[in-house]
Amino acid sequence: MNRVVKIISLIMLSPIIIFGGYIICHGHLTPGGGFQGGVVIASAIALLIIAFEDKIIKNHLFSLIETIGLTFFISIAFVGIFKNTFFYNFLSNTNYILGKTIYFGANSGYLNSGGIIPLMNLAVGVEVASALSFIILSIKNK
Amino acid sequence: MRNFIILVITIPLLTAFLLPLLKIFSKKLSNFCIGLNLILINIISFFLYKSILENGNIIYSVGASAPSITAPSGFPIRIILTANALSSFLAMFFTIIASLTFFYSLNTLKEYANLDKFYILYLLLLVGILGFLFVGDFFTLFVFYEISSISTAGLIVFLRNKENFKSTFHYLSIFSIGSLFLLLGIGLLYSQYGFLNMAIISQKIQLSFLDKIALSFIGSALLLKVGVFPFYFWKIEAYKVSPISAIILSILSSLSAIYVMFKIVFYIFGLNIPFIIALTLLSALSILFGNLLALAQKNLKKIIAYLAISELGYIILGISSGFLMQNSKFEFNAIKGGLFHIINDALDIGTLSLIIGVILYIAKIKNSLSYNSVSLQQNEIRGLAHKYPLLSISFLLVILALSGLPPLNGFASKIIIYESIFHLNPALTIIGVLGSILTLAVLIKIFALIFLGAPNRDYQPAPKIAMVVIFIFLSFMILIGLFPMQFTNYFINPSVKALISKPGYKNNIHLQQDNQEQNHSIIHLTLHSKQRYFNYI
Numbered sequence: 001m002n003r004v005v006k007i008i009s010l011i012m013l014s015p016i017i018i019f020g021g022y023i024i025c026h027g028h029l030t031p032g033g034g035f036q037g038g039v040v041i042a043s044a045i046a047l048l049i050i051a052f053e054d055k056i057i058k059n060h061l062f063s064l065i066e067t068i069g070l071t072f073f074i075s076i077a078f079v080g081i082f083k084n085t086f087f088y089n090f091l092s093n094t095n096y097i098l099g100k101t102i103y104f105g106a107n108s109g110y111l112n113s114g115g116i117i118p119l120m121n122l123a124v125g126v127e128v129a130s131a132l133s134f135i136i137l138s139i140k141n142k
Numbered sequence: 143m144r145n146f147i148i149l150v151i152t153i154p155l156l157t158a159f160l161l162p163l164l165k166i167f168s169k170k171l172s173n174f175c176i177g178l179n180l181i182l183i184n185i186i187s188f189f190l191y192k193s194i195l196e197n198g199n200i201i202y203s204v205g206a207s208a209p210s211i212t213a214p215s216g217f218p219i220r221i222i223l224t225a226n227a228l229s230s231f232l233a234m235f236f237t238i239i240a241s242l243t244f245f246y247s248l249n250t251l252k253e254y255a256n257l258d259k260f261y262i263l264y265l266l267l268l269v270g271i272l273g274f275l276f277v278g279d280f281f282t283l284f285v286f287y288e289i290s291s292i293s294t295a296g297l298i299v300f301l302r303n304k305e306n307f308k309s310t311f312h313y314l315s316i317f318s319i320g321s322l323f324l325l326l327g328i329g330l331l332y333s334q335y336g337f338l339n340m341a342i343i344s345q346k347i348q349l350s351f352l353d354k355i356a357l358s359f360i361g362s363a364l365l366l367k368v369g370v371f372p373f374y375f376w377k378i379e380a381y382k383v384s385p386i387s388a389i390i391l392s393i394l395s396s397l398s399a400i401y402v403m404f405k406i407v408f409y410i411f412g413l414n415i416p417f418i419i420a421l422t423l424l425s426a427l428s429i430l431f432g433n434l435l436a437l438a439q440k441n442l443k444k445i446i447a448y449l450a451i452s453e454l455g456y457i458i459l460g461i462s463s464g465f466l467m468q469n470s471k472f473e474f475n476a477i478k479g480g481l482f483h484i485i486n487d488a489l490d491i492g493t494l495s496l497i498i499g500v501i502l503y504i505a506k507i508k509n510s511l512s513y514n515s516v517s518l519q520q521n522e523i524r525g526l527a528h529k530y531p532l533l534s535i536s537f538l539l540v541i542l543a544l545s546g547l548p549p550l551n552g553f554a555s556k557i558i559i560y561e562s563i564f565h566l567n568p569a570l571t572i573i574g575v576l577g578s579i580l581t582l583a584v585l586i587k588i589f590a591l592i593f594l595g596a597p598n599r600d601y602q603p604a605p606k607i608a609m610v611v612i613f614i615f616l617s618f619m620i621l622i623g624l625f626p627m628q629f630t631n632y633f634i635n636p637s638v639k640a641l642i643s644k645p646g647y648k649n650n651i652h653l654q655q656d657n658q659e660q661n662h663s664i665i666h667l668t669l670h671s672k673q674r675y676f677n678y679i
Contacts, residue, residue: 063162070159078156080205086148087205087221 001051009051016044020129027121028114034124041125042132049133049140059141062134069127076116076123091115146190147202147225150183150233151272158265165258173248176261180241187234190225195636200225201278222278222339228481228637229275232401236275236394239488240268242611246496247387249607250503260300260385266293267391274398280328280338283402287324287367290395291317297388298380309379316376320366327359344410357411364406367399370458371428374451381447386499389443390492393450397484400454404461404641413465421462422566426573428455433580437587442498445584446491449544452577453487456480459574460559461641463566472562478638479558482630486551486622490543493615494585497537500608501526501592504601525597530604534593536616541589543619545582551619554626 023030024037049057080088092115093101100113157179164172194200204221225233244264251257270290277283295317299310331353332338335346347353362373369377381389407417432452439445460480467473505523527534543550546557556578564571622629 064166067159067162071156071163074152074156074159078152081145081148084207085145085203085205086152088207089205 001053006051009047012047013044016047017041020044020125024121024125025111025118026109027125028117029109029111034121035128037121038125038128039132041129042136045129045133046136049136057133057137059134059137062130062137065130066127066134069123069125069130073120073123073127076119080116089115089117091119143189143193144200144202146186146193147200147223147230147276148204150187150190150237151223151269151276153179153183153186154265154268154272158262158269161258161262161265169258172258172261176244176265177241177248179265180237180244184234184237184241187230187237191227191230191234194225194227194230199227199640221282222341223276223282224278224341225276226640228640229401231633231637232398232484233272233275235485235488236271236398237268239394239492240264240271240391242614243387243390243492243496246499246608246611247385249605249611250499251385251387254301256300260297263293263296263300264387264391267297267388267395271391271395271398274395274402277340277402279340280331280343284321284324284328287363288321290367291321294380294388294392294395297391298384300385300388301383303383306383309383312379313376316366320363323359323366324363327356327361327363330356330359340406340410344412347410347412349412349414353411354414357407357414357417360406361403361417364399364403365424368396368403368454368458369451370454371424371431371451374428374432374447377451378444378447381443381450382441383443386495386502389446389495393491393495394488396450396454397457397488400457400461400484404465408465408641413468415466418462418465421458422466422570425455425458425462426570428452429459429573429577433577433584436584437580442502442588445588446495446498449494449581449584450487450491452581453483453491453544455577456556456559456574457483457487459563459570460555463563463570467562467566470565472565474638474642475558476562476566477641478630478634479555479562481637481641482555482558482626482634485634486543486555486619489615489619489622490540490552493536493612493619494540494544496608496612496615497533497540500533500604500612503608504530504604506602523592524595525593526601527593528597529601532609533604533612534589536612537589537593539616539619541582541585543623544585546578547582549620550623551626552623554623554629 020037020040020043022037023032023040024034027033027037045057077087080086080090083090091097091099092113093099095101098112098115098118100110102110102113157175160175161172164175190200200223202223202225204223206220244261247264251260254260267290270286270293273282273286273289277286295310295314298313299306328338331343334350334352335343337343337346366373366376377392380392384392407414411417429452432448432450432455436445436448436452439448457480460483461477462480464473464476464478464480467476501523504526539550543552546552556574560571560574563574
């Protein structure tokens with residue numbers, strides 16, 4: 001690609017990734033979540049792949065990150081077994097990390113709440129972003 | 143103890159996700175982990191079965207300490223898993239077969255590349271099978287249906303020939319329609335009752351016309367998964383090209399789909415008689431067609447597929463005719479025969495496909511594509527009985543078992559089915575016996591063409607672990623065949639009682655209804671707070 005595309009894509013890279021990160025982090029408060037934010041981040045990586053046609057990024061790096069995201073997701077669910085049951089939300093209402101007790105009624109949304117749901121969103125976001133980038137990269141390399 | 147039911151499903155899932163990480167360290171480590179995982183879930187499912195026999199059924203809700211503790215509005219919207227004697231026994235049996243098949247495929251598949259991906263899909267398909275057995279609400283049913291369909295597609299494409307891609311496309315296009323049918327049926331139920339939980343729907347259902355449409359959608363999607371007479375085409379395409387261990391797991395997924403189908407028809411739709419009559423007819427037709435079409439085939443893997451279809455016909459014939467003879471003394475026996483035949487079908491067809499896998503291995507026929515050019519009539523493989531006497535003896539035993547001859551396990555279950563369905567309609571018994579005779583003809587033909595005669599070329603030595611696995615399967619078959627009374631008393635009778643009696647989560651529904659009344663105040667509160675919220679804006 002020519003220089004204009006390269007520079008514009010580099011400029012747009014950080015806003016897109018930050019927006020994707022915002023959607024992932026606010027998954028438990030606003031519409032959106034891990035999957036949607038992951039897709040936004042993957043679109044930034046797709047932009048990079050199209051603009052810089054060199055094979056800088058290796059396929060197996062993405063599959064490794066994807067595996068880490070999946071393993072993180074299911075291991076959080078497994079930690080719940082030691083507390084109560086599988087997928088038990090052991091962090092909520094502890095008034096510690098991600099555990100702010102929310103009282104009944106309207107509020108403007110606390111980021112420090114939701115227990116394990118934000119962590120799950122993060123894991124799904126990592127997984128979806130790397131999996132979609134993997135798919136795009138393997139389509140391009142064909 | 144309570145968490146065993148979820149551990150059986152999730153330990154293979156965790157292992158499947160960990161495999162790409164383990165592969166970085168060493169290939170042997172990842173194989174060791176899969177073996178350890180399979181042995182672990184064998185032990186867990188055994189203790190699950192034992193605890194269910196002692197303490198009764200288990201209802202497990204994911205994410206809450208009790209199923210009655212539900213969402214703030216009081217609806218049972220959590221993922222709910224249920225286990226009774228039948229489903230936990232099937233889980234125990236299926237995990238044993240899946241782990242033995244894994245050790246078999248370690249021995250015979252080792253020359254292929256990308257084996258780690260094969261085992262990831264293998265474990266995911268096992269997750270789908272076990273999830274089908276324990277599923278307690280419709281949404282989870284849909285999720286496990288998708289998991290097992292997609293991972294089966296991955297297993298079919300594994301050998302990566304041109305034919306594999308063709309078959310996988312065929313399979314995926316059929317199953318995308320099938321899963322949409324399932325979703326449509328579930329959506330019809332959900333739009334009427336507002337619940338996805340099977341226990342709640344079974345209480346609220348009014349059996350209206352729309353419910354019958356929903357039953358036909360869900361039933362046809364599940365029959366597609368089972369693969370009986372009009373829905374069997376994907377099975378031939380898929381089995382033709384996939385490795386032997388994938389074929390065995392696919393048979394197990396069909397068997398677990400039979401269990402889910404009867405659970406839905408019996409528990410939720412309260413024995414819809416026209417559907418069960420249709421099932422009886424379809425199963426009789428699949429016995430006839432499966433065997434007749436198997437006679438005409440030359441490809442060994444296609445023969446496995448057709449014989450598997452006819453054996454599935456026997457199972458469904460037994461169970462559905464048992465439901466048709468409700469409140470008579472033959473009901474128990476017919477269902478007992480059908481459920482007993484689930485075990486025997488998995489063992490017999492499993493052993494047949496294991497032996498055929500060994501035959502393809504020792505004849506150096508590596509992939510399925512080259513095998514399609516080898517037909518039985520060209521006598522490519524001949525005279526194996528001279529060099530492999532143990533293999534030929536085990537093949538003879540499989541012939542006896544599959545065609546239902548006395549000293550082996552196939553006889554024990556088929557005789558129960560024949561005797562009990564005779565009281566429904568003698569024609570069904572005639573079809574069943576005719577099917578057995580045709581099975582005998584198919585297998586005798588294979589035996590004569592492959593094992594007899596003079597050997598025509600050099601063959602590899604037989605893989606040792608694979609032979610040990612075949613002998614373990616055979617010893618199960620002989621033990622069940624010699625002591626069928628003891629086996630049915632210990633394992634099958636509790637399962638039949640579990641299928642006939644309504645599931646134990648009835649008490650639990652009352653709990654949930656009490657909870658609903660309590661939570662009514664909470665719903666009120668939420669409405670109130672919404673009002674306040676609007677005022678606030």
